[in-house]
Amino acid sequence: MMIRTDGLTKRYGGRTALDGVDLAVPEGSVYGLVGPNGAGKTTLLALLAGLRRPTAGHMTISAPRQHVAILPDTPQFDPWLTGREVVSLARKLVGSPGPAGRVDEVLGDAGLTEAADRRVGGYSRGMLQRLGIAATVVGAPEVLLLDEPASALDPAGRREVLDLLTRLRGRATVLLSSHILADVQEVSDTVGVLRAGRLLYQGMLEDLLVGRAVPAYRVVVRPPVEPVVERLRAQEWITGVDHGGDGRLRVGVRSLVEAEARLARVLADCEARVVSLAPEEPDLEDVFLELTS
Amino acid sequence: MSLWRLEWLRLVRTHRLLVLVGTYLFFGFTGPLTARYLSQILGRLGTEGVTVEFPVPVPADGIAQFVGNASQIGLLVVVLVAASALAFDARREMAVFLRTRVHGVRAIVIPAYVMTVVGAVAGLVAGSLAAWYETTVLLGGLPAIATLTGVALGALFLAFAVAVTAAVASVMRGVAATAGVALAGLLGLAVLGGLTPLGRWLPTHLAGAMTELVRGAPAADFGPATLTSLVGTAAALTAAVVLGARREV
Numbered sequence: 001m002m003i004r005t006d007g008l009t010k011r012y013g014g015r016t017a018l019d020g021v022d023l024a025v026p027e028g029s030v031y032g033l034v035g036p037n038g039a040g041k042t043t044l045l046a047l048l049a050g051l052r053r054p055t056a057g058h059m060t061i062s063a064p065r066q067h068v069a070i071l072p073d074t075p076q077f078d079p080w081l082t083g084r085e086v087v088s089l090a091r092k093l094v095g096s097p098g099p100a101g102r103v104d105e106v107l108g109d110a111g112l113t114e115a116a117d118r119r120v121g122g123y124s125r126g127m128l129q130r131l132g133i134a135a136t137v138v139g140a141p142e143v144l145l146l147d148e149p150a151s152a153l154d155p156a157g158r159r160e161v162l163d164l165l166t167r168l169r170g171r172a173t174v175l176l177s178s179h180i181l182a183d184v185q186e187v188s189d190t191v192g193v194l195r196a197g198r199l200l201y202q203g204m205l206e207d208l209l210v211g212r213a214v215p216a217y218r219v220v221v222r223p224p225v226e227p228v229v230e231r232l233r234a235q236e237w238i239t240g241v242d243h244g245g246d247g248r249l250r251v252g253v254r255s256l257v258e259a260e261a262r263l264a265r266v267l268a269d270c271e272a273r274v275v276s277l278a279p280e281e282p283d284l285e286d287v288f289l290e291l292t293s
Numbered sequence: 294m295s296l297w298r299l300e301w302l303r304l305v306r307t308h309r310l311l312v313l314v315g316t317y318l319f320f321g322f323t324g325p326l327t328a329r330y331l332s333q334i335l336g337r338l339g340t341e342g343v344t345v346e347f348p349v350p351v352p353a354d355g356i357a358q359f360v361g362n363a364s365q366i367g368l369l370v371v372v373l374v375a376a377s378a379l380a381f382d383a384r385r386e387m388a389v390f391l392r393t394r395v396h397g398v399r400a401i402v403i404p405a406y407v408m409t410v411v412g413a414v415a416g417l418v419a420g421s422l423a424a425w426y427e428t429t430v431l432l433g434g435l436p437a438i439a440t441l442t443g444v445a446l447g448a449l450f451l452a453f454a455v456a457v458t459a460a461v462a463s464v465m466r467g468v469a470a471t472a473g474v475a476l477a478g479l480l481g482l483a484v485l486g487g488l489t490p491l492g493r494w495l496p497t498h499l500a501g502a503m504t505e506l507v508r509g510a511p512a513a514d515f516g517p518a519t520l521t522s523l524v525g526t527a528a529a530l531t532a533a534v535v536l537g538a539r540r541e542v
Contacts, residue, residue, distance in 0.1 A: 049393050052541040070393050076386035080306040081299075088294035093394035135390070 001062070002027040002143060002173040003048065008057035010043050010197075017043040019197040020057070025190065027062070028170045032188030032205070033177040034288055039194040041177040045070060045145045048175070061143060063173075066094050069141035073148040075132025079121025083112050086120060087135050094139035102138060110134040111160070125152045133161065144168070146176040150183055162187050185284040193291050200291050208287055214239075215256045216280040217263060219249040222273040231270040237262065247275065296391075296400060300378060300408035309374045310412045316370045317363055317420025324359030325427035352435050355428030356443075357504045363420055363447075364500040369476065371413045371451055375458040376472035378405045379533070383467050388542050398537040406459050406530060413451040418444060421503070435507050442512050443503025446519065450499035453522045454479055456529035463536035496522040 003025035010018040018040045025031045035041050046052045048059060049070040061068055077086050087103045099105075107116045110130040115123065123131065129152040136144060149165075150158040158180075165187040168174055178184050184191065191208055193201040201208060221228050225247050232241045232251055237259075239252035253259040256279055267274055304310040327334075332347035381401060382388045391401050421444045425435055458475040465471045479497065486492035498518035506512065 046542070049389075051389060051392060066394070066396070068393070070389065072386050072389050074386060075390070076384065077390065078299075078303065078384070078387060080302065085294050085302075089296075089299060090390070090394060092294050093296070093391075 001025060001060075002029075003031075003059070003061050003175065005048075005059040006057055008044070008047065008059055009055045010040075010047060010052065011055045016197050018047070018054075021194075021197070021199050022202075023059075023192065023199065024202065025173060025175055027173055029190045030165055030169050030174045030176065030188045031190045031192060032184035033175060033192045033194060034179075034181060034184055034284070035177075035194035038196075040197040041194055042073070042147055043197075044194070045147050045175070045177060049145055063142040067139075067142040068145065069094070069136045069139060069143070070145040071132050071136040071147060071149055073151060074125075075128050075135075077120045077128070077131070079119060081120050082117050083107060083120060083123070083127075083131050083134075084116040086131055087138050090135035091138045094141070106134040106138045109137075109160075109164070111157075126154060126157055129153055130157060130160075133164070137164070140172075142172055144172055144174045144176075146174065148178055149176060150178065150180060158183065181284045181288055191284070193288060195291070205284070208284075215253050215259070217251045217253060217256075217259050217277065218280050219251055219263075219267070219277050220275040221247045221249065221267070222275060223247065225249075228267065228270055228272040231266060235262070235266060250280065296395070296404040297408065300404045303378055303405075304374075304408055304412045307377075309377070310415065313370060313374060313412045313416035314419045315416075317367050317416035318423050319420075320359050320362040320367065321420035321423030322427055324357075324362060324424050325355030325431050328354040328358045328428075329431040350432055352428050352433040353504065353508045355432045356424055356435065356440070356507050359420065359424035360443075360447075360501055360504045363417070367416065367420070368451075368454060368479070368500070371409075371416075371454060372458050372475050372479070373472050374412065375409045375455045376462060376468045376475065378409050379455075379459045379462040380465065380468045380471040381405065381462075382537075382540060382542060383471075385542060392542060397534075399534045402459060402463075402530070402533050402537060406455060406533075409455050410452045413455060414448045417447055417451060421447070439506040439509075439512075440503065443506045446499040446502035446506075446515055449519060449522050449526075450496055450502075453496040453499075453526045453529070456526040456533070459533035460529040460536070463533045463540065493517050494521050496525055 001024050003023060005021055005023040008018055008021040008023065021044065033041050033044065043052070047054055048061065049068065050065065084103060084107065087107060091103060107113055110133055112127065112130055112134065115127060120131065133149060150161045153161060162183055165174055165176065185205065188205050190203065191205045192199055225243065229241050229243055229249065232238050237254045239254060242250040244250065251263070264277070328350045379402065381391065395401055425440055428435055457478055458471060461475045462471045465474055482495050483497040486495040486497050492498055493514065494517045496518055499515060499522060502515050
């Protein structure tokens with residue numbers, strides 16, 4: 001494991017922000033940390049970055065401190081610095097050797113080449129976020145702690161960040177905290193669900209989705225819809241049918257295997273006019289809401 | 294790009310160096326002018342029938358006017374500039390950027406402290422040279438060794454004041470609070486020095502050293518305050534580093 005915590009606890013006066021968290025982040029993985037507001041995600045990242053001290057518990061990062069980089073959720077820099085100076089300073093401080101063009105390279109990857117020599121005070125929020133990412137990756141860190149890395153970005157910027165995270169898999173260990181569950185689902189291989197300071201789930205994303213999601217099929221039929229709904233509800237292997245309007249049905253099934261074998265036949269028997277039929281893709285948001293409700 | 298260059302750019306690009314030098318230069322030029330022409334100025338403003346006799350100004354009066362203003366307004370500007378540089382945790386995201394990339398808070402505090410002192414001393418030297426020139430032209434020559442010794446002791450006092458600001462910044466959260474508490478502490482020292490026999494031992498005694506030296510006071514009179522300033526500066530910087538390291542962001 002690259003990052004491990006044992007019983008990590010953080011209290012601020014009478015309030016417990018983290019309560020006995022046992023985090024295990026595999027080396028080279030992209031670990032998505034999700035949780036509602038106030039769950040303790042930022043506190044956990046701050047503890048791992050050394051910005052705060054735990055009240056109890058231990059934490060271990062199997063990389064030198066200067067090889068651990070953190071990106072806060074709203075990067076800000078002294079406004080009279082240029083983007084190039086920010087990244088140069090970041091590179092200098094972590095003692096990163098690297099090729100001479102490394103600063104220009106990461107600025108280019110962040111789409112900031114043209115703005116590199118402009119003062120940061122004139123940057124938009126999205127540009128600041130990208131500059132923060134550039135300053136984070138310039139030292140080629142072994143561990144990246146990213147707090148909402150794509151939150152301030154437009155769709156193109158978000159796509160670039162997600163592609164970057166995908167490229168980092170295997171080359172660095174990434175712990176990213178995000179509200180955008182679709183992003184976490186796309187790039188993470190390991191997930192931790194935090195709520196009220198406690199880790200409710202931690203493990204492979206695939207196991208979480210397959211293990212917790214309720215199997216179902218999405219069926220779209222043309223009218224008349226009610227006879228189809230009645231026939232489906234009569235099946236003992238179907239757990240429920242939700243009619244969303246416009247012929248869109250969510251058919252809960254006992255198992256996807258059973259549905260594969262029997263659903264099409266039932267629809268044919270009731271002469272349903274089927275427009276589309278597909279298993280419901282497990283969604284992290286659904287599982288997240290179920291876990292944190 | 295380094296933390297030293299970062300602090301130099303902070304001084305230059307935010308015009309704080311200009312403000313420091315400008316403030317001391319202003320009092321450097323106006324101090325001797327005031328000393329030379331004060332009697333005429335007040336005479337023109339005076340009430341009919343009331344005559345105020347002023348002693349004939351001497352060269353030391355030119356320096357006294359400069360030091361009197363510099364030790365108040367100049368010190369205020371120095372502490373404000375110092376607070377803005379040393380209260381780096383007031384800018385949380387920049388603090389995160391720096392703290393997570395250096396080996397200890399000392400690497401952040403020392404460049405900020407040194408460059409602020411450089412700026413403050415640059416202002417003091419510029420103002421002192423201006424006052425020396427104006428005084429020489431308007432009132433007469435000044436003893437060189439005494440004047441230069443006074444500048445050096447004034448610089449030491451500024452170094453102490455900036456160190457106190459650094460220590461306060463490690464426990465206060467904002468720039469204004471840092472400056473306010475630092476100034477209150479320095480003012481408290483000055484009041485203590487004025488009211489008790491401890492005065493000659495306190496760093497604030499050095500603020501007016503230039504005036505007393507050009508009036509003929511021996512440099513040895515400032516030995517105790519020099520020693521206390523050096524020890525106090527080291528202690529304040531140590532506190533700034535130790536307390537700053539313990540702070541959570």
